[in-house]
Amino acid sequence: MSANDLTLVHVTDTHLLAGGALLxxxxxxxxxxxxxxEAAARFSPDAVVVTGDIADRGAQVHAGAAKLFEHAARELRCPVIVVPGNHDPAGSVGATFNRKxxxxxxxxxxxxxMNGGLRIIGLDTHGFRESAGRLSRPQLHWLRAxxxxxxxxGTVLALHHPPIDSVLPALAGRGLTRPEELAAVLAGSDVKGILCGHYHLPTFGSLGSIPVWIGPAVSYNHNLLAPDGQVHDLDTSWFSVIKVGAGQLSATPVQGPRPAAVMSREVAVPARQPALL
Structure with a gap:
């Protein structure tokens, strides 16, 4: 990678709640x-990409979230690009987001x-209150055009539901349905990478020859060594730094700030709870 590379900060699965409630x-x-x-400023991003589950369980937080992201855009002097997840009601990511x-x-x-010659395309993968996501035929036709x-x-795609499976059996079948349709649209295109969320677990893979990065969540993350049927590490908060260069893409997870008082705590939550995705 070189000094001419573009830098994206990837934020996902914030799971914001209304009225000061704690997740x-x-x-x-x-x-x-x-x-x-705030920590993103250290990396001087050219754009911030937020890949869904802004709210938790459809909480009415999107007006406040839009203001928060707009403030971040001013402070960081870069666009904040947002797509919804399965916890975000249909239409909740509307005109108050993605102003650029x-x-x-x-x-x-x-x-x-468009930022510095890099095109970033956000896609709504639907699925409110559902685990799996989808892209409609009109969306695929539009994307192809x-x-x-x-x-x-080149181009980077941003969507919530990953087009690849998770290593966790509890997450099986919860990604993007019919990923082969998206792969067919992307074949031969200038897409350099796909950024996703949803799994609360950093994962790298590919769709055909295109790299797929599933970013760790800002809210909390899964622990692969947790006992069956449980989730640990509620105190881990992460985002990602994506570097995009000529023919290259790299993704680095960054652990967010955590209060020292809770760094050693570990809490178990049943993995079957819908809120975990």
């Missing part, structure tokens, strides 16, 4: 999100952004 009774997700966005978009698609959160003209420095 699982102890996690201040607003504070964790603000801390992640240069084009829109079939859904309000299908957006196109957008990609027909290459961008000067």
């Amino acid at each position: 699982h009774g102890r996690i201040d997700t607003w504070a964790r999100t603000a801390e992640a966005l 978009r240069i084009a829109s698609g079939p859904n309000p959160a299908d957006t196109v952004h 957008v990609l027909a003209i290459p961008a000067p420095r």
Whole structure:
């Protein structure tokens, strides 16, 4: 990678709650999100990409979240690009988000952004209150038309549901349905990488020859060594730094700030709870 590479900060699965409520009774997700966005300044991002589950269980937080992301955009002097997840009601990521978009698609959160010659396309993978996501045929037709003209420095896709499976059996079948349809649209295109969330677990894979990065969550993350049927490490909050260069893409998870008083705590929560995704 070189000094001319573009830097993206990838934030996902913030699971914000209304009225000062704490996630699982102890996690201040607003504070964790603000801390992640503040820490992003250290990396001088060219854009921040937020890949869904802004809210937890459909909480009415999107007006406040839009203000938070707009404030971050001013402080960081870069666009904040947002797509919804399965905890975000249909239409909740609308006109108050993605103000720097240069084009829109079939859904309000299908957006196109251009930054330093890099094109970032956000896709709404639907699935509110469902585990799996999907892309409609109109979305795929629109995406194919957008990609027909290459961008000067290539394209990165942002979507919530990963087009690859998780190593955790509890997450089986909870990614993007029919990923082969997306792969067919992307074949031969200038897409350099796909950024996703949803799994609360950093994972790298590929869709065809295109790298897929599933970022760790800002809210909390899974522990692969936890006993069956449980989730640990509610005190871990992460974001990612993505470097995009000529023919290259790298992803680095970054652990967010944590209060010293809770660094050694470990809490178990049943993995079957819908809130975990």
